[in-house]
Amino acid sequence: MSGPVTSLTFHENARAACKDASLRQSLKKCTGIFQKKRREAVQALPLEELRDQASAIKLQVLDDLGAYVDRFAASATRAGAVVHRAKDAAAARETIFHILKDRSATKIVKSKSMVTEEIHLNEHLHRRGMQVIETDLGEYIVQLAGEKPSHILAPAIHKNRQQIGKLFAEKLRVPYTEDHLELLKIARDTLRQDFLTADAGITGANFALADTGSVVLVTNEGNGRMATTLPRLHIAVLTLEKIIPSLADLATFMRLLPRSASGQILSSYVSLITGPKKQGESTGAEEVHIVLVDNGRSEIVAGDCREILKCIRCSACLNACPVYATIGGHAYGSTYPGPMGIILTVLLDGMDKAYPLLDGTTLCGACDEVCPVKVPLTKMLATLRERRIAEGLTSTSEKAAMAGFKHAVNSPRAFDWGQRALRRLWPGLVLLSGEKILGRVPQPADRSLRRRMS
Amino acid sequence: MRVQLFGTCLVDTFFPETGEATVRLLEYFGVDVAYPREQTCCGKPADSVGYQDVSREAARHFLSVFEGPDPIVVPSGSCASMIKHHYPGLFKDDSRLRAKAEQTASRTYELTQFLVRVLKAHQTGFRGSGSITYHASCQLTRELSVREEPILLLKSIEGAQYVALPEADRCCGFGGAFMAKMPEVSMSLAYEKAQNIVGVGADTVTGCDQGCLMNISDALKRAGSNISVKHIAQVLAEGI
Numbered sequence: 026m027s028g029p030v031t032s033l034t035f036h037e038n039a040r041a042a043c044k045d046a047s048l049r050q051s052l053k054k055c056t057g058i059f060q061k062k063r064r065e066a067v068q069a070l071p072l073e074e075l076r077d078q079a080s081a082i083k084l085q086v087l088d089d090l091g092a093y094v095d096r097f098a099a100s101a102t103r104a105g106a107v108v109h110r111a112k113d114a115a116a117a118r119e120t121i122f123h124i125l126k127d128r129s130a131t132k133i134v135k136s137k138s139m140v141t142e143e144i145h146l147n148e149h150l151h152r153r154g155m156q157v158i159e160t161d162l163g164e165y166i167v168q169l170a171g172e173k174p175s176h177i178l179a180p181a182i183h184k185n186r187q188q189i190g191k192l193f194a195e196k197l198r199v200p201y202t203e204d205h206l207e208l209l210k211i212a213r214d215t216l217r218q219d220f221l222t223a224d225a226g227i228t229g230a231n232f233a234l235a236d237t238g239s240v241v242l243v244t245n246e247g248n249g250r251m252a253t254t255l256p257r258l259h260i261a262v263l264t265l266e267k268i269i270p271s272l273a274d275l276a277t278f279m280r281l282l283p284r285s286a287s288g289q290i291l292s293s294y295v296s297l298i299t300g301p302k303k304q305g306e307s308t309g310a311e312e313v314h315i316v317l318v319d320n321g322r323s324e325i326v327a328g329d330c331r332e333i334l335k336c337i338r339c340s341a342c343l344n345a346c347p348v349y350a351t352i353g354g355h356a357y358g359s360t361y362p363g364p365m366g367i368i369l370t371v372l373l374d375g376m377d378k379a380y381p382l383l384d385g386t387t388l389c390g391a392c393d394e395v396c397p398v399k400v401p402l403t404k405m406l407a408t409l410r411e412r413r414i415a416e417g418l419t420s421t422s423e424k425a426a427m428a429g430f431k432h433a434v435n436s437p438r439a440f441d442w443g444q445r446a447l448r449r450l451w452p453g454l455v456l457l458s459g460e461k462i463l464g465r466v467p468q469p470a471d472r473s474l475r476r477r478m479s
Numbered sequence: 480m481r482v483q484l485f486g487t488c489l490v491d492t493f494f495p496e497t498g499e500a501t502v503r504l505l506e507y508f509g510v511d512v513a514y515p516r517e518q519t520c521c522g523k524p525a526d527s528v529g530y531q532d533v534s535r536e537a538a539r540h541f542l543s544v545f546e547g548p549d550p551i552v553v554p555s556g557s558c559a560s561m562i563k564h565h566y567p568g569l570f571k572d573d574s575r576l577r578a579k580a581e582q583t584a585s586r587t588y589e590l591t592q593f594l595v596r597v598l599k600a601h602q603t604g605f606r607g608s609g610s611i612t613y614h615a616s617c618q619l620t621r622e623l624s625v626r627e628e629p630i631l632l633l634k635s636i637e638g639a640q641y642v643a644l645p646e647a648d649r650c651c652g653f654g655g656a657f658m659a660k661m662p663e664v665s666m667s668l669a670y671e672k673a674q675n676i677v678g679v680g681a682d683t684v685t686g687c688d689q690g691c692l693m694n695i696s697d698a699l700k701r702a703g704s705n706i707s708v709k710h711i712a713q714v715l716a717e718g719i
Binding site for chain 1: 490492494495496499502514517519520526528533537539540618648650652653658659660662663666668693697
């Protein structure tokens, strides 16, 4: 591929991904397993009822987002955390950098977080001379490889065991193995030292509770707990829509999130962190900072795609999406891939930087079926396609074809004429479009149905 | 009973035999079929790409052609869904056309939906042979919730055997303009669909949307398979 991979080179990226047999195999296998496990896990639930409930709770917050943010900030402050607000990615990076610098923290362990990917935190701290170590196994793998996550839950979904074995051998100077338990042990041994010597832990949050000021982390590997208890400083970074009203509401989401994400009834760890370690408590960071990142949310919540902010990042829509399962996350050239990713990227990065992604859906609706919070994904994808056309971000030939089509749909005579012209010009059109497009369509019938019926 | 048949532009232009089979089928069940000559396209191809001004024009024309109280039968899940679920939203600012769109939507049926739900014709007693598998197209399944109707009809064919397709409701990769905008991804999905069809060892694959079937037919040919691909109207009409 020539040049950097961005959302604007989406078609080129997707084409390249289609040729990568090993990528396709990994994706098909993993998304297949995730889908199967999810299907089995939700069977015992009053699923529709819970989805409606979860959606209603999220909408309740979105309807009054400013007030909920204030409430959460006040509760968290009461609990002893220091709350910072950042308007955009740059402000968030600076805030986090200064919290670290003021405490002479140079070695940081991180638990998996998509918002820190969104604000490109790691690169920023590296440039300022800090060492940032991802401790989620998948994140650790992509960090070692110098890559980005290709899935919001399983960052290294694009890699198979052999590739990971080679990567570990090369980067960690260990003997090659493709045994997953061996690989796990290697990562664990290396990371253990990092946990014990880190100055700070940075995490995201799955939820934030407005009534208690707690930050909720849903994890499987235990690294989240170590990152928030071993170093003396914990910084939780979260975007505004992570806030839910109360601890009671968390129950609804906890029944949906692990099942939708990994097909688990419950994840191995659910941590509620309410301020720093208090007197008499044996674990917890001595200092807890919460960075509330807006980065476009205040604008999104006022627009017609506000419901994307209901998303709880479970990744069920990625796993269900036939396009994602074919091309993988890197092809999107964005932090968030798949159906939710297309929508969020267009809204966060701007239509002009992300419009090609809108071609990356067949609008099949498989994502809508699995979304645990009923984000109307297909509807929003269609809405954004309309906006794209309204902004003129499409080819001249498409505009011309649509202008002709607009005339034909209104006039049966023009339609009939168009059909006959199409038949006459067909061989030329096939050559023009190429084998992969009209070469897959049979030639128009000698006599159309309208002629046969008259 | 009288119905109005909307042939759909794809069937009209490329697959008129599917339209003729639909007529034979409906007439077999004693339905009087009118084919409004002024019909064109429902507007779906423009709508899904984002050209609402074009799909609104198409919808306006459709509403003026398909007047009256008679049911409208459509041999396509995606076109039927366009009329049923997308038309009313196109006229948010025009209460007269919106009401008309809603009235039209309420009497629009996809073919198998009409056969099973309105005519109660699921015990067809048709004859056939070999094994038949079925691709569940996206809008038919997820927007119209037509899941069992086609299968009931296929199972009622005497002498033929219905075999379930794994991942039957997985998108085949057609997606209207998607097949032209992302041809490699589209072909890759169609290839997977074809592999599943070959895997169940069916003699025929059918479905309710000619667009998907066209895409699947191409993928099967490329895979060197000679499995026959037919719209459900043809499969049923051949068994009369």
